[in-house]
Amino acid sequence: MIIQVRHVAALCALACAAGAVLTACGAPDAPPAARPAPSAxxxxxxxxxxxxxxxxxxxxVFEHGPRTRGRTVALTFDADMTADEGPRAEAGERFDNPQLIATLRRLKVPATVFMTGRWAEEYPRQARSIGRxxxxxxxxxxYSHYAFTGSCYGLPTLSVDRLRPDVERAYTALRRAGVPNAMPYFRFPGGCYDRQALKALAPTGATAVQWDVVSGDAFATDAxxxxxxxxxxxxxxxxxxxxxxxxxxxxxxxxxxxxxPELRAQGFRFVKVSQLIGATSGHR
Incomplete structure (x- = not known):
């Protein structure tokens, strides 16, 4: 709701004349001082x-933002770890990449990290640091990085009745790891989905986020x-x-x-997925 400055100024003047203590007087855009303490x-x-x-x-399903509202791009990073990879982590395999996160920070690049619940459980300090x-x-x-459809890059497949609980379990794992406000966005493991998967996701209120640029970094050896x-x-x-x-x-x-640096030299600005979705109206 937009409040006209003249109206706010008049209210402030009346309140000040009556001896009320209003910190908003003299600052029309500030909220009223007398306000109940916010609940959690x-x-x-x-x-x-x-x-x-x-x-x-x-x-x-969201794949990309508007093409005509500036040169913006969202880098997204999947923090993958399947539910049955705990023994591999115990044996020394690293499913995290703190150096990558450090580079994003050093270069001041906003990014969206799609995190499995199992990854957050394995690396809670990193999950908390990224999330805050x-x-x-x-x-x-x-949670599990198991497929939501059949025949998805060899991933184990969840049964229909486990699709929504898996999404909800992931949010629980993220909260327990210390991520305060996980976004209402969901990336299907392997990017595989069908109508059944979308129907199961809908009650969670999450938007499915895919992509339009595949980096090809999975198992790549040539940077x-x-x-x-x-x-x-x-x-x-x-x-x-x-x-x-x-x-x-x-x-x-x-x-x-x-x-x-190359994208910045081309005039691109890095944003988070939420900013692209916010700039989108009815885009599919």
Missing amino acids: SSAAPSRPPTLAPGPAGLAR DPLFEVANHS DAVARQVLDGVRPGSVVVMHCTRSAAPVTERALRTIV
Whole structure:
């Protein structure tokens, strides 16, 4: 609601004349001083932008932002770890990539991290650090990183009745790890989904987030090739999918050191997925 400055000033003048203590007097845009202390729920940030479910009651799928509203691009990083990979982590395999996060911070690049609940359980300090850094936003990548459809890159498949609980379990794991405000965005493991998966996701209120630029960093060994694939594919409003796992994407951080300055030299500005969705009206 927009309040005219003259109206606020008049109210302040009357209150001051009556001897009331109003800190808003002399500052028309400030909120009234006499306001109840906010409850825990009212103090929380406003809900991030989402895409409303479609007419069939299916969760909407977001792939990229507007092409005509400036040269913006969102880098997204999947922090993958499946529910059965605990023994591999215990044996020394690293599913995290703190150097990549450090590089994003050093280069001041906003990013969206799609985190599995199992990853957050394995690396709670890192999950908490990322989730509380205003440079980043954390979104849901399922708890188990099991497929929501059949035949999805060899991933184990969840039964229909486990789809929604898996999403909700991930949010619980993120909260327990210390991520205060996980975003209402969901990335399907492997990017695989169908109508059944979208129907299961809809009641959670989350928007499914895909991408329009594949970095090709998964299991890549050539950082220059990854960088070139991203640079060749990015357009205004693009969402780039990359990975934040050392064992599965060992050259991503090196590629990032090429991608970021080159895109900035081309006039691109890095934003989070929430900003692209907020700039989108009815885009599918």
